[in-house]
Amino acid sequence: MGGDHGPRITLPACCRFLEQHPEARLIMVGLPQSMKNFNHARAAVVSASEVVTMDDPLEVALRRKKNSSMRVAINQVKEGAAQAVVSAGNTGALMAISRYVLKTLDGIDRPAIAGQIPNAKGLGTTVLDMGANVDCTAEHLVQFAVMGSALVSVLSGNENPTVGLLNIGEEAIKGNEVIKKTGELLRIASKTGDLNFYGNVEGNDIFKGTTDIVVCDGFVGNVALKASEGLAGMIVDFLKREFSRNIFTKMSAFLAYPVISALKKRMDHRRYNGGALLGLRGLVFKSHGSADELAFGFALARAYDAARNDLLGQVRVRIARAAPLLVSADQKQLSQAAVLA
Amino acid sequence: MGGDHGPRITLPACCRFLEQHPEARLIMVGLPQSMKNFNHARAAVVSASEVVTMDDPLEVALRRKKNSSMRVAINQVKEGAAQAVVSAGNTGALMAISRYVLKTLDGIDRPAIAGQIPNAKGLGTTVLDMGANVDCTAEHLVQFAVMGSALVSVLSGNENPTVGLLNIGEEAIKGNEVIKKTGELLRIASKTGDLNFYGNVEGNDIFKGTTDIVVCDGFVGNVALKASEGLAGMIVDFLKREFSRNIFTKMSAFLAYPVISALKKRMDHRRYNGGALLGLRGLVFKSHGSADELAFGFALARAYDAARNDLLGQVRVRIARAAPLLVSADQKQLSQAAVLA
Numbered sequence: 001m002g003g004d005h006g007p008r009i010t011l012p013a014c015c016r017f018l019e020q021h022p023e024a025r026l027i028m029v030g031l032p033q034s035m036k037n038f039n040h041a042r043a044a045v046v047s048a049s050e051v052v053t054m055d056d057p058l059e060v061a062l063r064r065k066k067n068s069s070m071r072v073a074i075n076q077v078k079e080g081a082a083q084a085v086v087s088a089g090n091t092g093a094l095m096a097i098s099r100y101v102l103k104t105l106d107g108i109d110r111p112a113i114a115g116q117i118p119n120a121k122g123l124g125t126t127v128l129d130m131g132a133n134v135d136c137t138a139e140h141l142v143q144f145a146v147m148g149s150a151l152v153s154v155l156s157g158n159e160n161p162t163v164g165l166l167n168i169g170e171e172a173i174k175g176n177e178v179i180k181k182t183g184e185l186l187r188i189a190s191k192t193g194d195l196n197f198y199g200n201v202e203g204n205d206i207f208k209g210t211t212d213i214v215v216c217d218g219f220v221g222n223v224a225l226k227a228s229e230g231l232a233g234m235i236v237d238f239l240k241r242e243f244s245r246n247i248f249t250k251m252s253a254f255l256a257y258p259v260i261s262a263l264k265k266r267m268d269h270r271r272y273n274g275g276a277l278l279g280l281r282g283l284v285f286k287s288h289g290s291a292d293e294l295a296f297g298f299a300l301a302r303a304y305d306a307a308r309n310d311l312l313g314q315v316r317v318r319i320a321r322a323a324p325l326l327v328s329a330d331q332k333q334l335s336q337a338a339v340l341a
Numbered sequence: 342m343g344g345d346h347g348p349r350i351t352l353p354a355c356c357r358f359l360e361q362h363p364e365a366r367l368i369m370v371g372l373p374q375s376m377k378n379f380n381h382a383r384a385a386v387v388s389a390s391e392v393v394t395m396d397d398p399l400e401v402a403l404r405r406k407k408n409s410s411m412r413v414a415i416n417q418v419k420e421g422a423a424q425a426v427v428s429a430g431n432t433g434a435l436m437a438i439s440r441y442v443l444k445t446l447d448g449i450d451r452p453a454i455a456g457q458i459p460n461a462k463g464l465g466t467t468v469l470d471m472g473a474n475v476d477c478t479a480e481h482l483v484q485f486a487v488m489g490s491a492l493v494s495v496l497s498g499n500e501n502p503t504v505g506l507l508n509i510g511e512e513a514i515k516g517n518e519v520i521k522k523t524g525e526l527l528r529i530a531s532k533t534g535d536l537n538f539y540g541n542v543e544g545n546d547i548f549k550g551t552t553d554i555v556v557c558d559g560f561v562g563n564v565a566l567k568a569s570e571g572l573a574g575m576i577v578d579f580l581k582r583e584f585s586r587n588i589f590t591k592m593s594a595f596l597a598y599p600v601i602s603a604l605k606k607r608m609d610h611r612r613y614n615g616g617a618l619l620g621l622r623g624l625v626f627k628s629h630g631s632a633d634e635l636a637f638g639f640a641l642a643r644a645y646d647a648a649r650n651d652l653l654g655q656v657r658v659r660i661a662r663a664a665p666l667l668v669s670a671d672q673k674q675l676s677q678a679a680v681l682a
Contacts (some may be wrong), residue, residue: 064534084355119575131509135517166564168472168563170477175475176475176560177476202564203563203565203566205571206568207568207575208575216564219509219517219561220560223507223509223543223561224564225544226543226544226545227367227544227545227548227568228569229544230544230548230549231548231572231573233545236399238461238604239604242599242600242604245600253600255592255593256584256593258590259590259597262579263580264575266579
């Protein structure tokens with residue numbers, strides 16, 4: 001039901017997804033009237049009586065709309081009817097309801113959103129957190145590094161992906177206190193073999209593809225992502241305008257079409273759609289709200305790959321292996337409080 | 342002396358600057374042997390016996406190299422011999438020495454680096470802080486907003502430039518505690534007419550040019566800047582590679598040259614070189630370390646414009662006008678400490 005376009009986009013994307021994945025099954029959750037024309041042998045329909053809107057405060061989404069399509073869909077995962085849930089709806093609500101219904105994994109204080117950004121190597125750099133957590137401790141960031149490593153090893157088959165810590169310089173002495181402490185913890189983890197920590201990376205390294213994974217707090221990750229989207233949009237608009245300036249530039253645009261089209265494809269955020277909400281006892285994927293049919297299809301495929309390859313099990317294994325490193329930030333606060341008392 | 346290329350770049354840039362600005366005078370500060378071939382009627386040479394390197398820790402730059410070209414150049418401003426100083430050297434050292442020698446203005450706790458980023462309107466969005474302060478309070482960010490407004494009104498003649506607060510959403514309830522509090526303070530300032538506060542902006546707004554000024558802490562500003570540089574570099578490399586793929590694409594590159602060249606010019610960071618270190622009792626400008634002759638020339642011209650248009654005086658006026666808003670963060674800490682004691 002969610003996103004800027006709702007079922008008009010999501011239903012055709014689901015149809016195409018089922019055609020492309022002959023072993024997949026879908027449970028479609030939404031308002032009955034929105035789905036009455038949808039019919040597929042491998043799709044079941046589950047009704048919900050209300051919808052979380054993009055403007056709903058968390059409180060409303062979580063406490064008052066207990067029969068929302070979002071809540072009912074997440075319940076499908078909790079009850080084992082579905083292996084993963086995909087939503088294009090309100091990000092904050094999806095995170096809050098997922099956390100409330102599914103709970104976090106042992107050793108994880110806060111779920112994070114892991115997204116992919118296209119890089120110069122033609123792959124995607126996995127960045128987390130993309131915006132779920134605006135304030136993070138060093139312990140939270142280490143947890144993100146562990147979960148991101150599990151995600152990349154499952155989805156790309158790279159057993160030992162590299163982790164970079166987003167900072168304002170490569171030297172270990174750079175950054176604020178949280179980042180410096182995170183660097184220390186990650187260096188220790190790297191020595192024990194539980195993580196492949198590369199070191200500090202800078203904003204440009206996301207696009208160079210210096211590391212497979214870039215770890216940062218949700219505020220920084222969100223700003224970096226949106227700044228890059230803004231710049232990419234500015235460049236595309238500029239090329240469009242300049243190429244349509246006169247008959248000569250229009251001709252040159254025609255000839256340059258293969259190159260410009262390859263550039264657009266490389267930069268196409270739609271192909272990287274589908275952020276993973278990591279750290280929960282169930283798989284939840286978030287599609288961009290503005291996703292079109294193609295983009296929503298990529299989010300569905302990503303969730304399907306994650307479920308087929310047992311992402312959840314792999315994240316658990318990685319967390320168990322890294323357990324000695326994952327001092328719970330929240331528990332630490334509790335024990336500090338106990339000492340003070 | 343500073344930057345990746347040193348006098349090989351800075352001396353020719355100074356020559357050209359003097360030719361283009363017939364009323365300007367320069368004081369060249371550096372090692373005597375580096376400047377022995379430089380001669381110009383409107384340039385004086387002042388010798389220094391040592392140089393701050395790009396790797397020097399702050400401690401070394403500040404305490405041990407008291408006769409460095411950087412220190413001597415900043416002293417020229419302190420003593421009134423120069424109206425502004427420009428350096429392509431070590432940013433941290435330039436900030437630390439400037440702060441030590443020149444001191445901050447009344448009402449300002451910490452200097453900030455204000456830089457320009459090209460936007461879709463064909464102008465530059467002024468962003469501060471670009472990396473001097475990795476941890477900021479709401480009071481610091483309000484001070485940045487006041488200083489940025491002064492800078493833009495002096496350099497672009499826009500008397501009432503708009504200020505955006507960089508956040509992860511447009512709504513006032515978004516962001517971490519520091520950002521929410523900054524938003525409150527800026528809304529109050531806007532009502533009293535001391536600032537033209539637009540509201541929250543997101544990363545993409547930097548490139549849209551939604552506001553003239555974007556305020557953020559130095560960690561976020563630095564990451565956003567470098568991520569954008571990384572993306573721009575990736576696009577340029579991609580176009581180069583694709584256009585040289587075969588004889589057909591090479592021909593199309595030839596025809597598309599005017600458009601690609603216009604794009605490169607629009608994206609050219611060199612034209613926006615010259616970050617202002619705001620909040621000091623003297624004008625200090627930082628050139629990118631990798632600046633070439635053209636870029637360093639832009640930094641010189643920016644410093645010259647700022648001095649001619651009395652940026653320092655204008656910043657003082659703005660700060661005095663906004664004085665009731667500028668509760669010193671440091672003083673506040675002191676008074677809180679007093680209460681606790």
